[in-house]
Amino acid sequence: MAQVLAMVEDLFFQAKIIETARHLGLDLKICTTPDALLGEVSKAIPNLVVVDLNARNQPLEAVERLRSAAANVPLVGFLSHVQTKLADQARAAGCREVMPRSQFTKDLATILSRGKSESS
Numbered sequence: 001m002a003q004v005l006a007m008v009e010d011l012f013f014q015a016k017i018i019e020t021a022r023h024l025g026l027d028l029k030i031c032t033t034p035d036a037l038l039g040e041v042s043k044a045i046p047n048l049v050v051v052d053l054n055a056r057n058q059p060l061e062a063v064e065r066l067r068s069a070a071a072n073v074p075l076v077g078f079l080s081h082v083q084t085k086l087a088d089q090a091r092a093a094g095c096r097e098v099m100p101r102s103q104f105t106k107d108l109a110t111i112l113s114r115g116k117s118e119s120s
Helices: 011-024 034-043 059-069 084-093 101-106 108-118
Strands: 004-007 028-031 048-052 075-079 097-100
Touching (some): 004 034, 011 108, 034 048, 034 059, 048 108, 075 084, 097 101, 101 108
Parallel strands (some): 004 028, 004 048
16 A cells, blocks of 8 residues: 555646655555545555645645544645645644645655655
8 A cells, every 4th residue: 555645636746746756666646635535544554644735625624534544644734835824724633744835845855755764
């Protein structure tokens, strides 16, 4: 099963994440809805979950449901840097790490590498 799950709708970011994961030798699964994300989590607990908090398909619901299903899974959310209210909502929903999209993009390889280092 996937070491890293990513709930990302944006095709540009999907491609970037897929390519980076491939370069790192990670097993990655892209999901575009909370139901798809939770369906994957129910099959096997991933080492890392990444959520685009700007997604249209209820990313805060995905975070809340993920926390209920797998409380200890590392979860990284990213969003536009000006969306401080959304960042606060994501943290309240259970997203422990929230970062601007620019930082996420810059540090993508390091972030995804956590999925690999968590596996044994």
